[in-house]
Amino acid sequence: MKRFFWIWSAVAVALLAYGFWQGMYVAPTEATMGPIQRIFYWHVPINIFAEISPYVNMFSSIAYLLYRGKDMHKAMIADALALASAEVTVLFVSLGLMSGILWGRPAWGIWWAWDARTTTYLLLWLLYVSYLLVRRYTSGVQAYTLAAVLSVFAGIDVPIVYKSISWWRTQHPAPVLTGDGYLDPDMKRAFAWNALAWIMWGTSLVWARYAIIRREQKIRDDAALEAMEA
Amino acid sequence: MRYLRTMLHHLQKDLRLEWRSRDAVIGILFFTLLVAVVFSMAFDPTGNPTLAREIAGGLLWVGLLFASITALNGSWDRERRNHVLDAHRMAPAAPSALFLGKALANFVFVTLVEFILAPVFVLFFNLHVLGQVWWLAAILPLGTWALVVNGTFFAALSLRTRNRQMLLPLVLFPITIPALLAMVQATTGVVTGEFEPDLWLKLLAGFDVSFTTACLLLFGAVLDAE
Numbered sequence: 001m002k003r004f005f006w007i008w009s010a011v012a013v014a015l016l017a018y019g020f021w022q023g024m025y026v027a028p029t030e031a032t033m034g035p036i037q038r039i040f041y042w043h044v045p046i047n048i049f050a051e052i053s054p055y056v057n058m059f060s061s062i063a064y065l066l067y068r069g070k071d072m073h074k075a076m077i078a079d080a081l082a083l084a085s086a087e088v089t090v091l092f093v094s095l096g097l098m099s100g101i102l103w104g105r106p107a108w109g110i111w112w113a114w115d116a117r118t119t120t121y122l123l124l125w126l127l128y129v130s131y132l133l134v135r136r137y138t139s140g141v142q143a144y145t146l147a148a149v150l151s152v153f154a155g156i157d158v159p160i161v162y163k164s165i166s167w168w169r170t171q172h173p174a175p176v177l178t179g180d181g182y183l184d185p186d187m188k189r190a191f192a193w194n195a196l197a198w199i200m201w202g203t204s205l206v207w208a209r210y211a212i213i214r215r216e217q218k219i220r221d222d223a224a225l226e227a228m229e230a
Numbered sequence: 231m232r233y234l235r236t237m238l239h240h241l242q243k244d245l246r247l248e249w250r251s252r253d254a255v256i257g258i259l260f261f262t263l264l265v266a267v268v269f270s271m272a273f274d275p276t277g278n279p280t281l282a283r284e285i286a287g288g289l290l291w292v293g294l295l296f297a298s299i300t301a302l303n304g305s306w307d308r309e310r311r312n313h314v315l316d317a318h319r320m321a322p323a324a325p326s327a328l329f330l331g332k333a334l335a336n337f338v339f340v341t342l343v344e345f346i347l348a349p350v351f352v353l354f355f356n357l358h359v360l361g362q363v364w365w366l367a368a369i370l371p372l373g374t375w376a377l378v379v380n381g382t383f384f385a386a387l388s389l390r391t392r393n394r395q396m397l398l399p400l401v402l403f404p405i406t407i408p409a410l411l412a413m414v415q416a417t418t419g420v421v422t423g424e425f426e427p428d429l430w431l432k433l434l435a436g437f438d439v440s441f442t443t444a445c446l447l448l449f450g451a452v453l454d455a456e
Contacts, residue, residue, distance in 0.1 A: 065451055119411075126404035133400055137391040145455035146387050149448045153380075153405055156440055 005211070009204040015197035019190070027190035036106045041190055043099040045198035047121075050092035053202065054124065056085040058155030061148035068145060076217050079144045082151060084209035086131050088202060093125040127154040236323045240331025247308070248339060254304065258297040258343045265293035266354055275355040282355040287417030290351055291410060295377060298340055299399050302381040305336060306389050319454050329449040333382040340374050360423030369420065369427060372434045373413030379438070380405055383445040387452050409437045
């Protein structure tokens, strides 16, 4: 399992490099926006992962709530996965917001537009920061339960983020991949490599954090056991 | 039936306690009034009636949100002091009945404050409402419920944390902002008469339904989170 993790991470890093090359040198320059559009190859994959990881967080939180009190071993696994994915969510949403801000200045003329997508994305970021704050302000088993409950609430908010683009008027570009925008095959390829690279890289980050949290849980359990025996 | 009775008992108890002390209502009322006064110093509402119309809705809701935070923080305090939560955990009654009773009581308090404050806002900001006023009959209760249902829930959640006074707004604001946006927009639509608030009302109703369900389902987990 450990070896598989290293192979996975190495492939992710190699793909990131290859995706960078594809996005920077192979994909043609976009007609209206020019080279600024290239940020799309990172902005969109990062945000795709940032929309997947909240679901991982929510489902593992639900799993925690279901296993809690029945099977503590499985519950702790679920909680470790929930915390790991929440941390990576905060990281990726931050990256997504920052790349969006960098793109917004030249493309829209303003750093930050309070349009539906950016605002709800900011909300997603706030939600997961508050999730981490709840974990910080609480201790012991309570922290896991309260955070899991909050995560379900945050998870309900994620579809609102996703749907908001159609609910509200917006100046965010319409989704190129599912909408009726046209994408050059070279652009599509560069995007696909980057999407794969970032999803793999995000996964290995969650994986690494998960392994560390599991180890911390074991150390705590061992310490508690030792204290009981002493 | 038993669920309803338990809920009504809690509601009755909270209303009676509030009737005797009137702490929460007076607190929210005065706080929101202060927010209105402070903001009317930041700009001149009489000199600029269009601006007043545009921001009055936002001010009312932001004031109510801040004021409810202070009241909600206190609303579980009594239960914690008197070990009502422990008693409820041992009782065969449904945990969400306790929550629903408390949320309804808070809803009554905040609605009461709105009935007193809405005319005061009209008076202070020299508001001349241009839209259909009857929309407010739907916006006010739906918006208040959105504030109160999540607020009551997260106040209970924050009970077990360090510096719980601090945590409630930190958790409540991000969750409630979509609803806050909807109620501010809907109210502004009514006051300025520039657009129909129906889309925002739908959003608000959807928010209320989904989060009320979530609160009812998860309150049990919060109650015995030990």
